[in-house]
Structure formats: C-alpha cells, structure tokens
Amino acid sequence: MILKESIIIKEEISAKLETVTYIIFYKEFCKNYSFIKTEKSSMILSGLFLHLAFESLVSYYIRLFINTAYSHKEEGIKTLWTNVFELGKFDKKMTFLKDTLIKSDPQALKDLNKISSFYRGKLSPFRNKVVHGHEISETTSSTGFFAKSKLAELVSEANIILMHKEFLVCVNIFLNLFNKAIVPDGINLSQNFIKDDMIVKPIKGLEDIYNNSIYGKS
Numbered sequence: 001m002i003l004k005e006s007i008i009i010k011e012e013i014s015a016k017l018e019t020v021t022y023i024i025f026y027k028e029f030c031k032n033y034s035f036i037k038t039e040k041s042s043m044i045l046s047g048l049f050l051h052l053a054f055e056s057l058v059s060y061y062i063r064l065f066i067n068t069a070y071s072h073k074e075e076g077i078k079t080l081w082t083n084v085f086e087l088g089k090f091d092k093k094m095t096f097l098k099d100t101l102i103k104s105d106p107q108a109l110k111d112l113n114k115i116s117s118f119y120r121g122k123l124s125p126f127r128n129k130v131v132h133g134h135e136i137s138e139t140t141s142s143t144g145f146f147a148k149s150k151l152a153e154l155v156s157e158a159n160i161i162l163m164h165k166e167f168l169v170c171v172n173i174f175l176n177l178f179n180k181a182i183v184p185d186g187i188n189l190s191q192n193f194i195k196d197d198m199i200v201k202p203i204k205g206l207e208d209i210y211n212n213s214i215y216g217k218s
Contacts, residue, residue, distance in 0.1 A: 022056035025049050026206060030213035033164065036157050043155045044130055050160075050167055051123040055090060058115075058174060061198060062086075062093065065101070068193065069183050077101075090119050103180045111173045118170045122163050126154050171206065175199045 029049035035042035063086065070078045077100060085096040094116050102108050129150060153159075178198045183189060 020060060022053050022060055023205065023209065025053035025056055026209055027213065029053055029164075030210055033160065034213060036160050040155065043157065043160055046160050047123075047126045047155070047163065048130060050163055051127040054119065054123060054167055054171070057171060057202070058090070058093060059086060061175060061178070061202070062097065062101070065178060065181060065198065069181070069187055069189060072187070090124075091116060097177065101181055102177055103182055105180070108177060108180055111177055115170050115174055118166050122166060126159075126163070129154065168206070172203060175202060 026049070029046050032042040032046035032049065036046055062081065066078050066081050080100070081096060085092050094112050098104070098109070098112055102112070175198055178194050181194070
C-alpha cells in the first residue's frame with residue numbers, strides 16, 4: 001500500500017511599504033521654488049532638489065520596469081543594471097537604456113540625447129558649482145565694469161524657472177520612452193502597466209505636488 005502525502009503550500013502575502021525618494025525631492029523643490037523671488041537660499045536649494053528629483057526619478061522607473069518585466073526571465077539584464085549601471089553616472093544609465101532596454105529608432109535616440117543634454121547642460125553644472133563651493137558674487141568697478149560669477153549667473157529666478165520647465169518636458173520624454181521598451185519573450189505585462197504606472201501616474205503625481213505646494217493645498 002502506497003500512501004501519497006499531500007502538501008498544501010500557502011503563498012505568503014506581504015505588503016511592501018516603500019518610500020519613493022524622487023517624490024520627497026520634488027516636494028522639497030516645490031517648497032523652495034515658492035520663495036525663489038525673495039530668497040537666494042531658496043534658489044540654490046530648489047536647483048539642487050530638482051537635480052536630485054530628476055536623477056532619482058530616472059533610476060526609479062528604470063528599476064521598476066526591470067523588476068516587473070525581467071523578474072523571471074533574462075535575469076542577466078537585472079543583474080547588469082543592479083551591479084553596473086544603477087549606481088553609475090547618469091550618462092551610463094542613458095547608455096543602458098539605449099543599448100539594452102529601448103528599441104532603437106531615430107526618435108528614441110533623439111529623445112535620449114535631449115534628456116542627456118538637459119542633465120549635462122543644466123542640472124549637472126548647477127549642482128557641481130554649488131556642492132564644490134563656488135562663490136555667488138557680483139563685481140562692480142569704479143569704471144562701470146559689472147560681472148557675475150558663473151554660479152551667480154545660474155542662481156537666478158529666470159534660470160530656476162527655465163530648469164523646471166525643461167525638467168517637466170524631459171520627465172515626459174523619458175517616461176514615454178517605455179512605450180518602446182523591450183519586453184522579454186513570454187512575458188505579458190498588464191495592459192495598463194506602461195500607460196498608467198510608468199507614464200500617467202508619475203506625471204499626474206508631479207502635477208499634484210506642484211499645484212498643492214504653489215497654492216498651499218497640502
């Protein structure tokens with residue numbers, strides 16, 4: 001007589017409590033952005049927090065896509081991102097997107113270049129000059145000569161407003177790149193994962209944070 005033993009396995013149900021850092025950074029940007037007309041320190045902090053928000057958002061959504069689409073297949077991609085690119089410089093992350101995750105076409109390449117150009121041309125110079133202790137100074141001579149330091153030129157209401165406008169444009173461009181993301185064979189993502197979780201919800205979330213901070217609704 002053979003006794004067959006039946007084993008009942010109960011799946012563990014867990015709830016993940018996650019703090020998403022780009023949201024924290026963007027809230028801090030908005031808090032300081034409200035005072036850029038009157039406070040020099042708020043101009044500096046808003047620029048720094050915008051830099052942090054952008055880089056954190058880019059890393060978060062690449063990681064979210066990989067953890068969703070590559071969780072069971074082609075785990076080498078996940079390992080490559082985690083061990084090599086995630087903690088690397090921003091340009092390395094753009095290279096990872098171009099070479100590994102996004103289908104190659106002229107528009108995608110143009111979009112990636114626009115994102116990199118914004119980061120290298122606007123966010124990175126601002127951050128580097130601030131954290132490396134560059135002075136914010138204006139010089140006027142008796143002969144009428146007037147000059148600003150490089151950082152003083154960046155720490156201005158007009159520049160912070162422009163950086164924020166370009167930030168929103170580049171966030172939109174970056175998130176919409178996932179419409180061209182490469183999904184491993186045999187993996188069927190939820191119909192609305194790309195549209196809602198990767199594009200609509202984060203853009204709407206940033207809009208809500210901005211509106212609440214500016215109009216004092218939060």
